[in-house]
Amino acid sequence: MTGNDEALALQTEGISKHFGAVRAVDELSLSIPRQGTTSIVGPNGSGKSTLVNLLSGVLPLDGGMVIIDGVGLRVVHAHETPDHGLTRTFQEVRLFDQITVWDNIMVVLTDRRLFSSLFERIRPANRRKAQEILESVGMWEKRDSLAMELSYGQRKLLEIGRAMAMDVQTYLFDEPFAGLFPQMLERVKDIMKQMRADGYTIVFVSHNMDIVRELSDRIIVLDSGTLLAAGDVEPVLGSAEVIEAYLGA
Amino acid sequence: MPVNLDGIRTFARLAQNPAELARHARGNIELWANLFVIGWAIAFMLWQGAGFAVIVLTVFAIWAILAVSLNLVVGFTGLLSVGHIGFFGLGAYTMAILTSDPAYEQLRTEAIPTFGWTFFAALPVCIGLAGLAALLVGVVFNRFRDDIFVLVSFGFAIIAFNVFLNLRSVTRGAFGIHEIARPQIGNWVFDGEVEFLLLGLAFLALVMLISWFITTSSFGRVLTAIREDEQAIEVFGYRATHFKLAVWVISAMMTSLAGGLFASWTSFIDPNSFILLESVLLVSIVILGGLATIWGSLLGAMAFVLLEEGMRFIPYLPTEYIGQARQVILGILLVLLMLFRPQGLVGRYRL
Known part of the structure; x- marks a missing residue:
């Protein structure tokens, strides 16, 4: 090997x-x-x-x-x-369509463990990180829209932002x-x-x-x-x- | 739910200015749905008097617990389960068997095990058993999604019904179980309707609190992501199957709680209360109220109960047709809803 x-x-x-x-x-x-x-x-x-x-x-x-x-x-x-x-984006954009732009980013920042995620609310560090990511892909103003309401280009950008949020x-x-x-x-x-x-x-x-x-x-x-x-x-x-x-x- | 608090705040602000309220209300179906159902409920109860209101509200509390728990699975996680009636029945039968009076049961021809427990001793067992059953079933169900999941949960409802009907040495089959105990703390028995109503509402509040706690957590956000794209959320490091299993078990436990409550309230159960149709009605309530909203489930349950109870007062409708008429009207209502408002009365999401 x-x-x-x-x-x-x-x-x-x-x-x-x-x-x-x-x-x-x-x-x-x-x-x-x-x-x-x-x-x-x-x-x-x-x-x-x-x-x-x-x-x-x-x-x-x-x-x-x-x-x-x-x-x-x-x-x-x-x-x-x-x-x-390792992380990725998809050829046919695969966002979480019926949740907000904000949650699309936030969901990859939070705790992966079953039990502790139940007791986790939005942590300030994650909030800052999500804001930083959304601003860097120019999507901060759109944070309360559902992902499905975005244009194709915005969806592509958001997906790249979601990958960036993984920080790998x-x-x-x-x-x-x-x-x-x-x-x-x-x-x-x-x-x-x-x-x-x-x-x-x-x-x-x-x-x-x-x-x-x-x-x-x-x-x-x-x-x-x-x-x-x-x-x-x-x-x-x-x-x-x-x-x-x-x-x- | 933060969204609903906003709604209430907006409403409070608008209520001080009728002209703006009128402008705002035009085309705001969500507001109208709220006003209509709540107004209808109040009017109905005032018209029928306190005794009837207590019964309506108790039935509402039980359906609302069911709807809120099912919404966790259907609305938030996107698993369209038509099998929850099985957990409801499991809770009801566990309560019935554990609390039925041995002295009374000895008079019956067909003996079933009796324990003579109190309500509050039996309730944790109801919840625990349903949790266990849900865990076992869920491990298998986790392999399926979308339409296959619906079929599999359909199968579960059928199996559960047949167990209730045919496991006669435990459930006494079609004869049902009588004399199920009312809740009791020390010497204080919840035998009055008002007392039971308060207990039911307390449990409803508890279930709402648990649902709220789950859905506003990081865990809840992962559930919504699973609903949208299960494979994608896996790529981001979540084990979707574990999250699905966890919420399935929690939902089943709360459903079973409603079952225990129901058995104790009616004091008699037979398999007919746990037929597949009831499960479909329950899913209808969740969809009617709105997916992924706790408030919507309450609204849906209230609308459903009013529809059911209100039907008794339709002139010239013989009582034996009420059950069928209820299903027809609910069916028509659902078709109209899917045509014109697929997200339900107050929901934002679609199936």
Whole structure:
């Protein structure tokens, strides 16, 4: 096992996920270094979202091992991923729709234990933290709205804010830029740049090659659930096999 | 609930200025629903006199305890349980068996175990047994959600009813159990209707307090998140199944408390009080009043009781049709509600 490499935030060893006959992720081994921004790209159906779902325990592994922060896991339990220093956003925004924006943030700040959460009211430290997060994603004025009442862009931002509130080392953003207006897009880019500067590990899935070039320190290209290429951005995007995968042979 | 306090404050402010009140009230269905149900209740009780009011309020207290407890599961956590009548029946039967008088029971042909306990000794057992049963059932139920959960809880209600009906060596089946004890503290027996009403309202207050405490805590916020997206809240480090199980057990225990109270109040129970239909009516009350609001459950329970009792006074309606007419009217009411106000009388959330 090579899992104790301090410089790696995330690693997979031969992980697989099959849906019937479709091999969404097939014997995939890759590693993502600590700190900096790593983007995951690939054609539609190349297994990007499945990979994120496997890493965050939303889908069970069919085989292989995920190594998060040096801990090897053959079964990833979603509720344990924050303990390993990992959190995520979803491709199709998944907020808690019929509760307020404020509660959407507050709910990830509170006590995880069953019994003590029953006796916990809003703590001043959590209140400050929630306000800070909501202000940083520009959602403070909207705090009493239900999440379902927000616009699409605001929902994307709130979801990123909710992930930030987790305050972990590694963030998986699944398509954080999809469908955003330019203004919102800049805002998300700024947030991610700030997080990168603060020393967090950011992994994001995107189709937008301009943003991938602008933000990534490193890139992973998937095709049909396997690793096509990985490494520095320009050499990888310039390689013949990547261009072929994108343009179609 | 803080929202309701705001409502009351707003109302107090508006009451001093009739013109603004009128403007504010137009289109404010929530306010009208409150005024209508409360006004109807007061008018009805004044019209029928004190004796009747006491009975109406006692029935209301029992239904309200049921509705508030069920709302924890249905409204806050999003688990549409139509099986709660099973816990209600469990509480009622436990109370009946533990408190029924051995001297009286010996006269009956079919013997069942008798204990001759007092109400207050039996009540913790009712609650504890329901908690245990809910824990066992809940471990299995936790695997299901949404429509499958409804079906499974439906099955539970059916099984519970059949146990009450067929476990004759314990429940005496369709003959039911008589002479269930009234609550008693020392030599003071709650045999008057007013005394029992006060006891019922005290228990209702307790259940409301517990519900309020749960739903305003971090625990309560997690429940609402589970209702919205169970998988997402897991990703943020919560074990949704544990939270669901905990609230399920708490809700079942409070439901069982209402059962014990009911058995003691009527002093006679048989399986017919615990049919699936009653469970459906209970869910209707919760939805009618509004999901995830304690006040809404009270309002729903009151509207339901008024509907039921008020039906007795419809001219030319023979008494034997009251039960059926109640269901028809409630059914129509629910359809209208789902069409025009799916969030219930005072609720904010939808199923």
